[in-house]
Amino acid sequence: MLDEDQGLYTIGTVAELIEEHPETLRVWERNDLIHPDRKGHQRRYSNNDVKRLQFIKYLIDKKGLNIAGVKHLISIYSCWYNxxxxxxxxxxxxxxINEAKACWKTKDTYCLVASDKAEMCNSCALLRSCKKQQDCSD
Structure with missing residues (x-):
């Protein structure tokens, strides 16, 4: 069985796969967006790293975020390196699901796990039943 987190690919291979320059991947790494494995001095990217890089590319190219915006957004993903x-x-x-939070791992899906208290409150069964009754107290 293949370990999705095992570093297999070189930076050149991954850069070609996601259609980015290798230096761009190095910049993203220097900004703590990605942490590929190392074998000696050579970076080794896993299948999950490729998915993370594709998500980063999507956020930059399609959503118009800069590196700081991407860094902030991925910080709410508790599973980013899980x-x-x-x-x-x-x-x-x-x-x-949280339709406002696209999943980084599986394209066109949404996160299942709440990562902040506001999301947890909105998905809480007790809160939903309480809202229906309209007689809740703090």
Whole structure:
């Protein structure tokens, strides 16, 4: 079974895959957006690293964010470097998703796990039932 976090690809291969210059990947690494494995002095990117890089590229190219914006946004992803992240769910999934938070791991899906208290409150079953009753107190 393939370990999605095992460093397999060189910087040249990954740069070609995502259609970016290798120096761009180095800049992203210097700004703590990505942390590829090292084998000696050579970077080794995993399949999950490639997915992270594609998400970073999407945020920069399609959403118009700069590096600081990307850095801020990925900071709300508690699973950004989590080896056990299972990915997101599709919009019509029976599980609860956050449609405002695209999943970095699986294209066209959304995060399942709340990463801040506001999201946790909005997904809390107790709060939902309380809102229906309209007689909640702090």
């Amino acid at each position: 080896r056990n992240c299972k990915g997101g769910a599709y919009q019509n999934s029976p599980v609860s």
